[in-house]
Amino acid sequence: MSTSVEPWQPILDKMVKAQAGYPGPAWTWDGRLKCVSSTFPSEMIASVRQAFAELFPHEWTVESFASAPEPARVRCGNLRAGQLLLTGDEVATLVPFAMWWPWGDGKMVSLRVGVANSERTKELYPLVRASFGIMIPSAPEPA
Numbered sequence: 225m226s227t228s229v230e231p232w233q234p235i236l237d238k239m240v241k242a243q244a245g246y247p248g249p250a251w252t253w254d255g256r257l258k259c260v261s262s263t264f265p266s267e268m269i270a271s272v273r274q275a276f277a278e279l280f281p282h283e284w285t286v287e288s289f290a291s292a293p294e295p296a297r298v299r300c301g302n303l304r305a306g307q308l309l310l311t312g313d314e315v316a317t318l319v320p321f322a323m324w325w326p327w328g329d330g331k332m333v334s335l336r337v338g339v340a341n342s343e344r345t346k347e348l349y350p351l352v353r354a355s356f357g358i359m360i361p362s363a364p365e366p367a
Contacts, residue, residue: 259338
């Protein structure tokens with residue numbers, strides 16, 4: 225019997241690896257933006273960037289945002305000064321992304337991580353949450 229690998233598996237594998245190296249606090253699910261979220265002190269910026277370097281090798285600023293992959297731009301919306309959109313390499317039309325949002329006081333950074341361009345979100349989102357240690361009872365995802 226053959227077992228097919230889902231197209232998102234390479235992304236999930238990198239997410240698990242990144243999360244394992246993440247020095248910050250626990251992750252939560254951002255239901256509005258449909259991604260995992262964590263906020264950490266700015267002293268951790270270098271170690272957080274290192275943990276996510278393999279998953280997100282591409283960085284987009286306000287100035288370069290228009291050149292970012294369209295699925296990630298659509299999910300992110302717009303960037304403000306100082307914010308970043310981080311993206312990974314596309315895998316079967318799926319684009320891993322992170323929204324890097326420093327707080328105005330410079331003391332904290334919010335990081336939101338997700339996958340853009342999936343037509344099977346009801347299957348994918350629980351796997352993304354599990355990759356970051358978030359266990360939510362199964363409930364239908366709104367469309």
